[in-house]
Amino acid sequence: MDLVLIRHPAVAVEAGVCYGSSDVALAGAAAAGAQSIAARLAALGARAPQRIETSPLTRCASVARLLGQMHGGLAPNEDARLAEMDFGAWEMQRWDAIERAQIDAWAADFEHARTHGGESVAQFDARTGAWFKALMAFDVQAHESLWAVAHAGVIRAVTARALGLPLARCARWPLEMAAIVVLRREASSGEWSLARWNA
Template sequence: MDLVLIRHPAVAVEAGVCYGASDVPLAGDPAPESASLAARLAALGVRAPHRIATSPLTRCASVAAALALAHGKTPAADARLAEMDFGAWERQRWDAIERAQIDAWAADFEHAREHGGESVAQFDARVSTWFETLDALEKATVWAVTHAGVIRAVTARALGVPLARCVRWPLEMAAIVWLRYDASSAQWLLARWNA
């Protein structure tokens, strides 16, 4: 199986604003953004998708719909692919959030819920339930249009690395991450990161 994780393109939100679970629009039109992604996927040699999954949030679903149309597919929206819910921090500037709250969150990265939304552990568990539904032995290519947090959580789970480590890896807007399951070694391999 090939699992291709696609981060949504840039959003129409001021830099420095927390917008995790908020449904914010793309900065640009989804059609040309999707065409650009499709060209990059083809240049990488990614096979056409058997299925396309997507976060239900507009910034992902609009891109997934355009990609799916080009491949004669219907995207499957799944709430488990939505970005982490930052509760009271949603739509707030990061530099306007009390420093003590940020520090408390950083001190207990996995379990703190200073914002009242999801803890990283809760978010990771939610995303993992989606990843575990995949049949790694299936000879299929699955594309998932989603968010940076989801991509990091899936990649950490697939590669068996701590999520806290994967969070530090750079991941640009509209980035492509390609995971491939190797049946002979019974493990996931990272084919591309931040492509």
């Protein structure tokens, strides 16, 4: 099974602002973003999806619906576990306006700190991990290719879990807007491998 993880296109938010779980709009038309992603997926030789999953946030769900329409009217499944991390009081604040001591405390305890009052990284990882674990119940033959439109944090967390890597390591990997990541699961062994990153 191929798990194709698609980051949403650019959003209408000023650079340097923390927008995590906030439901912000796309900077451009969803249709243009979906068409561009579809063209790149085709160029990469991605297999057509039997199922599409998406974060319920508009910047993902709007694109997922259009990708589904391009593939026989496939209706995407919105799953709250695919939403970006909740940064609590930091949401929609400029990163450089957040008190430095709070940022330092978060960095000092990357997995468990909740200085912003939202989710800890451990809580976020458990949430996205529950979604990933549910993939194991899918019939690999019936779902040879599953696409998921999500967020940078979600894609890094799922990739880390699939490859058995620390999330802190994958958190440093570059991931552009509208990036495509392909994880491949061998039917016989159940092992995952990374076929493409930031494509």
